[in-house]
Amino acid sequence: MEKMVIEGGNPLRGNIRISGAKNAALPIMASCLLLKGTSRIQGIPELTDVKTLCEILINLGVKTERCKDHTLEITVQDDSNVTAPYELVRTMRASICVLGPLLGRRGAAKVSIPGGCSIGPRPIDLHIKGIKALGAEVEMKDGYVIATGKRLKGTTVYLGGVAGSSVLGTCNILMAAVLGEGRTIITNAACEPEVQDLANFLNKTGAKITGIGEKTMIIDGVDELHGTEYTIIPDRIEAGTLMIAGAVTGGRVVLQNIIPGHLTSVIDKLVEIGIDIQTRTISKGNSPGKNVYECIVESNGHFNPVNITALPYPGVPTDMQAQFTALLSIAKGVSSITEKVFPHRFVHVAELNRMGANIRNDDAVSIINGVPSLSGTTVMASDLRASASLVIAGLVAKGVTEIRRLYHIDRGYEKIEERLTSLGAKMWRERE
Numbered sequence: 001m002e003k004m005v006i007e008g009g010n011p012l013r014g015n016i017r018i019s020g021a022k023n024a025a026l027p028i029m030a031s032c033l034l035l036k037g038t039s040r041i042q043g044i045p046e047l048t049d050v051k052t053l054c055e056i057l058i059n060l061g062v063k064t065e066r067c068k069d070h071t072l073e074i075t076v077q078d079d080s081n082v083t084a085p086y087e088l089v090r091t092m093r094a095s096i097c098v099l100g101p102l103l104g105r106r107g108a109a110k111v112s113i114p115g116g117c118s119i120g121p122r123p124i125d126l127h128i129k130g131i132k133a134l135g136a137e138v139e140m141k142d143g144y145v146i147a148t149g150k151r152l153k154g155t156t157v158y159l160g161g162v163a164g165s166s167v168l169g170t171c172n173i174l175m176a177a178v179l180g181e182g183r184t185i186i187t188n189a190a191c192e193p194e195v196q197d198l199a200n201f202l203n204k205t206g207a208k209i210t211g212i213g214e215k216t217m218i219i220d221g222v223d224e225l226h227g228t229e230y231t232i233i234p235d236r237i238e239a240g241t242l243m244i245a246g247a248v249t250g251g252r253v254v255l256q257n258i259i260p261g262h263l264t265s266v267i268d269k270l271v272e273i274g275i276d277i278q279t280r281t282i283s284k285g286n287s288p289g290k291n292v293y294e295c296i297v298e299s300n301g302h303f304n305p306v307n308i309t310a311l312p313y314p315g316v317p318t319d320m321q322a323q324f325t326a327l328l329s330i331a332k333g334v335s336s337i338t339e340k341v342f343p344h345r346f347v348h349v350a351e352l353n354r355m356g357a358n359i360r361n362d363d364a365v366s367i368i369n370g371v372p373s374l375s376g377t378t379v380m381a382s383d384l385r386a387s388a389s390l391v392i393a394g395l396v397a398k399g400v401t402e403i404r405r406l407y408h409i410d411r412g413y414e415k416i417e418e419r420l421t422s423l424g425a426k427m428w429r430e431r432e
């Protein structure tokens with residue numbers, strides 16, 4: 001196993017290009033199960049989660065071909081298999097996103113039920129509720145969800161759970177319904193940019209989806225969908241993470257390939273914390289959505305305390321909660337972060353405290369008493385975004401930080417040490 005070693009205290013400076021969004025790439029890749037012909041998708045990040053989904057798709061009779069420049073070609077060759085086995089699904093809970101397209105196109109799906117993880121329980125009741133409403137017969141047996149339904153029938157589905165809507169739940173129902181009969185209305189749909197990206201992709205393949213980015217989505221079923229060319233949106237979570245990494249070191253970082261509109265709540269909080277963020281339009285497209293932007297992030301290394309609540313989009317994303325915690329651990333005063341999406345997602349707190357932070361949890365709230373500085377030590381990554389918070393802490397800590405269980409970070413951040421090193425960070429991988 002590998003560990004990351006970081007020598008803290010080096011301000012980050014320079015330009016960095018944001019990768020394509022992992023959480024858009026995964027459902028879009030899965031949705032290719034619905035298509036006839038080849039799709040050519042650009043902006044696919046090089047991540048272990050992407051590799052895992054490729055393995056699942058290959059096992060389902062799909063040819064996936066990595067071309068240069070982050071392009072992936074996907075073609076269904078054999079649609080006889082409908083099983084996503086435990087051995088492949090267990091490493092990535094997002095594998096559940098093959099459920100909807102398998103059912104929608106092949107009339108059956110047998111997908112291993114994802115277990116819980118360090119961010120808390122990961123129920124799939126909303127996914128099941130949605131496909132049942134569309135007419136599928138569903139059975140939970142031997143750790144698998146087994147669904148059948150020859151041609152699903154459009155209906156109205158309310159996708160509200162205890163924590164609000166579900167991102168992958170919405171994606172799954174969308175993918176199950178596009179080849180269904182008649183009109184499906186998803187109310188309380190997730191509005192995340194990644195869900196929008198999936199819907200935009202599917203429309204390019206011939207689907208009829210309206211209400212994209214709204215709480216009510218309407219899907220009119222069509223008979224066939226075809227391969228297309230598409231570019232994945234930039235990763236707003238990677239962008240937010242790099243904004244904080246640049247700021248925490250008192251540096252100046254220019255982020256390229258970014259959609260600032262996807263980061264409004266994050267930028268708003270960073271400005272309140274005292275970080276200077278300027279957005280520049282680099283070139284204008286034929287609509288505001290086609291403009292090319294860059295963001296310049298600059299900080300003097302002094303941070304104000306703030307109160308943050310992690311919420312579904314357009315609120316501050318839960319996937320940025322741990323990174324904000326690392327930053328606020330050296331703010332001047334007391335901050336709080338309330339987690340409304342995954343109320344158990346606080347495993348990073350104990351590790352940050354080992355680095356000298358002063359954070360305590362009260363139910364789903366972190367109370368962060370800012371300290372003057374953090375100090376490097378050996379810490380354990382426990383999930384993807386917790387690892388990112390430890391990298392941020394390591395970049396600003398005094399001395400050397402070693403992060404164990406590094407594989408988590410490779411699930412969601414492409415070549416992170418190479419890219420941060422190019423900005424002036426001192427960090428490298430070693431064998432544990």
Ligand code: UD1
Binds near residue numbers: 022023094318319341
């Ligand atoms: C996706 C993202 C993940 C992000 C999360 C919330 C991907 C691959 N992953 O995960 O990075 O942190 O959205 O923005 O896109 N819930 C239920 N029943 C369900 C499904 C979910 O109660 O059937 C609950 C969850 O426990 C959680 C909340 O709903 O409390 C949101 O989860 P959800 O949006 O489904 O997360 P994912 O789609 O799995």
